[in-house]
Amino acid sequence: MGSFVKEETSSLMTDFLEKCGGYAVVDGGFATELQRHGADINDPLWSAKCLITSPHLVTKFYKVSIESARFLRCASSGRVMREPSMLVREAAAEQLEETQSDWLSLCWWPTHLKSTHNDASDLDNGTDDLPSFTEFSFDQLRAATCGFSTDSIVSEHGVKAPNVVYKGRLEDDRWIAVKRFNRSAWPDTRQFLEEAKAVGQLRNERLANLIGFCCEGDERLLVAEFMPFETLSKHLFHWDSQPMKWSMRLRVALYLAQALEYCSSKGRALYHDLNAYRILFDQDGNPRLSCFGLMKNSRDGKSYSTNLAFTPPEYLRTGRVIPESVVYSFGTLLLDLLSGKHIPPSHALDLIRGKNFLMLMDSCLDGHYMQPMDGLYLKKLVYPYDVHLDYLESGANIIITASYQATIQGFVAKGLSVGEAESLLRRSVEITYEAREIFYNRCTKGSWDFVYAGKASRRPILVAASVGSYGAYLADGSEYSGIYGDSVSKETLKDFHRRRVQILANSGADLIAFETIPNKLEAEAYADLLEEDINIPAWFSFTSKDGVTVPRGDSVVECAKVADSCTKVVAIGINCTAPRYIHDLIISLRQVTRKPIVVYPNSGEIYDGLNKKWIKSEGESEEDFVSYVSKWRDAGASLFGGCCRTTPNTIRAIAKVLSGESPAASKPKFRQ
Missing domain, CATH: 3.20.20.330 (Homocysteine-binding-like domain)
Known part of the structure; x- marks a missing residue:
């Protein structure tokens, strides 16, 4: 009893x-x-x-998370694993093909938004209209953000590097995102300029690209493309009317993997504190990776994590985030996409070991990842x-x-x-x-x-x-x-x-x-x-x-x-x-x-x-x-x-x- x-x-x-x-x-x-x-x-x-x-797509998709854990173990031993993009493509290819013709009907975006679907080889082509990375004056950015008014604030966060992100509008009517750092965040002017210019050379449709910077006196600011449809965190964890559908979650995983692969190919594989707040959505409803986080914000030019939930266990020993750590962070984001909530990786690993994959799944997915099953095979059911x-x-x-x-x-x-x-x-x-x-x-x-x-x-x-x-x-x-x-x-x-x-x-x-x-x-x-x-x-x-x-x-x-x-x-x-x-x-x-x-x-x-x-x-x-x-x-x-x-x-x-x-x-x- x-x-x-x-x-x-x-x-x-x-x-x-x-x-x-x-x-x-x-x-x-x-x-x-x-x-x-x-x-x-x-x-x-x-x-x-x-x-x-548990149909084949769920199994394939979840293997990415398992593969990410394997990457972590292999990285510790010096062995090399595939990039995240390669891991995701196998799981996503079939679903992308099946939903290509009717994508918007499966996603949560309004029907008037026209979404584009490019191959990885074409991802640089759509950035030709972006201006070259340039230096802005502080007065320009102050005017663009209405004097850095509170009404223009998009987000406030940061521990190691406290900062505020503002929405702004330039004289040519372009919308921008302006990240203004705390005065103590970048004491080394040369390091800030080197980091900003290096990240500013990146140009890819999977990124919310940097388009400029400002370094006057104690002021340190970065300027990026403005993404109007908020963060993955907002739409995945704090949705108001409709949860994010399975096909969109799969797209987020694929596009994020492509973004990480591109950054790695350009020598910017290190992406600390990769989390759902760093995934933004553009005017076409496509997910993009914020470039703000590519800046190494320490005096010794290394990256440090400010959120232990997204970093691998060895960080506790070394205190440093290494390039291979990105795959662990990528795995934590996959858990978020699958579950629709924050799940501690240790708890997820226990469920994976017990093959209880469906216990991680978001109940709001409305069966899009399910397939029928003969009712007689009761002993095979996941309860x-x-x-x-x-x-x-x-x-x-x-x-x-x-x-x-x-x-x-x-x-x-x-x-x-x-x-x-x-x-x-x-x-x-x-x-x-x-x-x-x-x-x-x-x-x-x-x-x-x-x-x-x-x-x-x-x-x-x-x-x-x-x-x-x-x-x-x-x-x-x-x-x-x-x-x-x-x-x-x-x-x-x-x-x-x-x-x-x-x-x-x-x-x-x-x-x-x-x-x-x-x-x-x-x-x-x-x-x-x-x-x-x-x-x-x-x-x-x-x-x-x-x-x-x-x-x-x-x-x-x-x-x-x-x-x-x-x-x-x-x-x-x-x-x-x-x-x-x-x-x-x-x-x-x-x-x-x-x-x-x-x-x-x-x-x-x-x-x-x-x-x-x-x-x-x-x-x-x-x-x-x-x-x-x-x-x-x-x-x-x-x-x-x-x-x-x-x-x-x-x-x-x-x-x-x-x-x-x-x-x-x-x-x-x-x-x-």
């Missing part, structure tokens, strides 16, 4: 909520996230099989750790297993033995616990946000084993109607669910979540089963189409009375219901129970079981979903989450509301 189940069943949820500060967050739309990872949710066993695969982790990182206190449609009868119908079917049920719980352990480890080892890590590592997290209705097994839409036919009695339902409930009760889960209950009869069957020497608490969650009755037509209040009378039921609630009905349903439930109320509605869309698709509901605003949470809390609910068509962004926003923060930065994104 889970740690909380050792307590008295009747007090489990009360004590848990107290540990959570009074309110808790349930995870969101598992089906939506699995679909993003490539699952076919029209398959009757989608939630159990979790159709997530959905990443989906659970997405919700944990979004603030969930309760994560629900992928067993909603996992039934022994369903697995047997697919050709598995009873023993194999039971093992898969147990495995659904094991996966969730493993995901929780990974999450806790991430919070205590190598976290990038130490304040958040401290909070997250102390956050209580329960595992709820999901049990779907008999209609979910039938997969004919009857889970949304509650009509099973006259031949299905309460005893029929008890016999159908019994063994599954027994398996899950002894699997280590903290509680069982009986979800999307469509009729009173099935609630009675569940209540009877819990009295059959099944020692685990549970919650009953009903669904409603009108805010008054369950789909079969039974009163929600009468159904709630069944749940309230069962001593092992520790919470009662509503899920898979339009948000607009939740407030009144909470009030109705509160009339018949004092037990905690759980609500996790869907996005407001309506599922067409016959045609197996979602239909947008008239008058249902997606933006209103999170705004309802405070009202639901005031009405008496204690546990909040999302069901169908909600995402980790929804859960993140709910968590912010409950913690008193503004949810504006975490506006829920519903599946389109």
Whole structure:
């Protein structure tokens, strides 16, 4: 049993909520996230099989990171490896060819932007219109940046060499980026001039090229082409409306590798502190490598790292960044592109050794790197750790297993033995616990946000084993109607669910979540089963189409009375219901129970079981979903989450509301 189940069943949820500060967050739309990872949710066993695969392109692409680690080891021993560009081309060539004709449809750039695709041999041709590297006066640059006004600031950073980057406009209307160093950054005037002129000779379409400098008195400034579409960090880690698509991430990797190869060929292989902030996007939506970082900013003409996360381990011994170190940094950027987040290289290496490649993948990639897989090869599946982790990182206190449609009868119908079917049920719980352990480890080892890590590592997290209705097994839409036919009695339902409930009760889960209950009869069957020497608490969650009755037509209040009378039921609630009905349903439930109320509605869309698709509901605003949470809390609910068509962004926003923060930065994104 889970740690909380050792307590008295009747007090489990009360004590848990107290540990959570009074309110808790349930995870969101598992089906939506699995679909993003490539699952076919029209398959009757989608939630159990979790159709997530590792196709050839992912394998090839990830080999680049592994190759980068090999480069590091070989560099230490004096052996020579290939340039990053050669490593990436093999992985990217096929994808580039396949997406060339329809590139913009796969990328996140606006359709009016026309992107160019040149071979490496042509990369110098597009720089002919750039002026020769020249010296600017300080007055010229001051005028171009409106007196270095704060409104012109693009970025501020730097420890060893503090600096500010400004956006400016020259008299000939050219936009420029001006990097103004702190007065103490370049005390040696000759070194600054030599470095600036050397880097200024580089001309390549993969670079944000330097076009000039200024060295007057104590002032040290560099001038480069202005890149209007911000940094890779902005679009990869802090996107507002749409995540960067797979093909664009692949393009970033290829273009960056070509840029590094070019710099190396010109004797400028050293590129310290290579990270997502140094990748910029031009007016055509193409990624470019900033030349600002090619300047060696030390008195002895060597480069020093200011961010240990992007430098190889031997830096701690030597204190120097060597030319070969660039490939290690390139590997860390590949991890960023794959995961959509900062992942400590040490953690990534552990996952690589365990061949858990998909645990590094960004769940927002919408299945673009996935391919279908025959549902019978269940033993070869990679289970959905990443989906659970997405919700944990979004603030969930309760994560629900992928067993909603996992039934022994369903697995047997697919050709598995009873023993194999039971093992898969147990495995659904094991996966969730493993995901929780990974999450806790991430919070205590190598976290990038130490304040958040401290909070997250102390956050209580329960595992709820999901049990779907008999209609979910039938997969004919009857889970949304509650009509099973006259031949299905309460005893029929008890016999159908019994063994599954027994398996899950002894699997280590903290509680069982009986979800999307469509009729009173099935609630009675569940209540009877819990009295059959099944020692685990549970919650009953009903669904409603009108805010008054369950789909079969039974009163929600009468159904709630069944749940309230069962001593092992520790919470009662509503899920898979339009948000607009939740407030009144909470009030109705509160009339018949004092037990905690759980609500996790869907996005407001309506599922067409016959045609197996979602239909947008008239008058249902997606933006209103999170705004309802405070009202639901005031009405008496204690546990909040999302069901169908909600995402980790929804859960993140709910968590912010409950913690008193503004949810504006975490506006829920519903599946389109």
